[in-house]
Amino acid sequence: MNSKRLPSSPCPHRAKFNSRFLRALARINKDKPTSSSYQEICKRNWRIKIADDASMASAIGSRRVWSRVMLWKLRSRTSYRALIRSRAIGLKRKKQKVELSHADQLRQLVPGGEAMDFSNLLEEASHHIKCLTAQVQVMRSIADFYST
Template identity: 70%
Template sequence: MTSKSSPSSPCPVDKAKFTRIFLRALARINKDRLTSSSHQEIHKRSRRIKIAADASMASAIGSKRAWSRIMLWKLRSRIRYRALIRSRVISLERKRSVDIGNKKKKELSRPDKLRQLVPGGETMDFCSLLDEASHYIKCLTTQVQVMRRIAHFYST
């Protein structure tokens, strides 16, 4: 593995840069705030916040890592990505209806499960997958820490 950071080092992302980008995105989301508090509106808002957090983290990392490049590409081409997801959902629903009769489910191997979790992991070899997964996990941990600090700051 050719990682530029040691496994125990924190995410090599500038926390201030991530925070700045994320707070700008939250301000845009708050500007569009609706007065309705229906379940659907709350779900849409939480989804927008999640996308903003992911986009902020990927932007703060830049194109240094494969997972951030893939995530940025997906976010930039969301319309195509949404169409792809819809087609996958439709094909999965068709597959499930066929699988109900078969009763045998194919178990995924651990690397295949990991490939599903890491953005862009589907095309990586195992060593690259482990390297990207460890970096992605460190960055997600940093993201959670920053978001907790923001929530704590605004709640007090």
């Protein structure tokens, strides 16, 4: 057995994310792909992305708007995917480009940001960025752990 350990973090959210994400990866690894086709690889990547998002949002809990919205989207992702597809089709039909303000662009990036006023949007965006940074650090440490 490997005696190496993943570096632990003093941040409780990061520790929760670590354990939940590693459990989700273990579940994904139990289902070994039957082939190495492009579709299988894409499906596996999608499952890892969903596990990553779900782990971070559930580690944060319902304290933040973006995590509540992300958990809701993950719970109802079949209807959410249909909604995204219909929006994408509608966007392709539009020929004209609409110029968005910086605040509107930020609202599109932060889950649940469409209904927030600007000050709450900035607060949620900064927290979301911190959590995304933690996700990147965890995934880097996992990659470093398995690459050596």
